[in-house]
Amino acid sequence: MSTEASKKAFEEAQSLIPGGVNSPVRAFKSVGGTPLFITEGEGAYLKDIDGNKYVDFVQSWGPLIFGHRDESIEKAVIEAVKHGLSFGAPTLAETELAKLVISFFDSMDKVRFVSSGTEAVMSAIRLARGFTGRDDIVKFTGCYHGHSDALLVEAGSGAATFGNPSSPGVPADFTKHTLLATYNDIESVKKCFNDSKDIACVIIEPIAGNMGLVPADKAFLHELRELCNENGTLLIFDEVMSGFRATLHGAESITGVKPDIVTLGKVIGGGMPVGAFGARAEIMSKLSPEGPVYQAGTLSGNPVAMAAGFAALTKLKENARVMSVLEARATRLTAGMKAAALACGITMQTDVRGSMFGFFFNENPVKNFADACKSDAELFAKFHAAMLREGFYFACSLYETGFISTATTDEMIEETIKASEKIFKEITNV
């Protein structure tokens, strides 16, 4: 397999775009090698500019739950394009998608659309601060909530991969209101509440996907809810990744813990740039122009993006069983790879939530970011490179989550497991 054209393309891109990419994790830095330049996707497959074909377990980092070029999403987008790309005025498409999104979440009366997950979270935090009249926020080490200043502290995945937990360019003054707690450790949250009486919100990925896949314990989330209640603090579930990926009705439906605000992104745009945040009416009515908390966007609620999101969510609504089918496939994949690794004396930790799967080369269960960091990064890099040569495209960082789409067949899963058997034998010389 040659990747010469990608290598050349990467060289040119690096002279024009910092690091050759428009989002850091794409650069393959943590696994070595160079990124592949993609020409097209088809179902579960990606094709690169050298003409190689890969089974894609990244799916644009989550959004493409129906795989590449899903027929109904493609049709909806083309239809919308014919009427104009943007109006900057209300459209029925926004109301329709709002109705649909709200129908999936018990905790949501109203929703606002933005253009990215970063924007959704940044706005949700402002809303929580405006609603409570408080300044401090609590976030968990290893959780990623987009790249806005106050949240770029110990932020997992991309940031962790490059060893810059926080970033130059973010004044210390901007993060002094961000308190850090340890995932799945309620004592660490209690300490934050002892340290500050001014906590507007606690934000968490209830199913963390940016330090590898690390779901929160149910009991932990229940205690978190109680602590927030006792302190008049809002609880924000950042479900930009897990929303419509782990379950159709939010983490609240599988944990029994109701958040005050939910943030969404990725799947709700069906591959187009859409983010959203929603809550009960009492909270959402604080948002401009109904209330005083300002938030805006020239391309927010863009009609083409709304059409893609509406097509994707409609299809999910009509196929309520889709998540259990995807979960069975993801479970088969991780179980197969885990067994293949073990046969070669490698211990793997695996987890699955709906269409999300994660694996760590780690002797011990992973409950938080510090645990995740004890995984074997060198082994991951070898595994990643070898699987790529075999035609299987996994996320290029051990801190990322894998995704199954409805286009990922059982046959592809078996092929992937077989390839992993071969690779583990090669790596360990068994």
Ligand SMILES: *Cc1c(COP(=O)(O)O)cnc(C)c1O
């Ligand atoms: C991806 C992600 C974001 C940021 O979304 P962007 O669209 O990349 O800005 C925020 N929170 C979580 C949990 C995410 O996975």
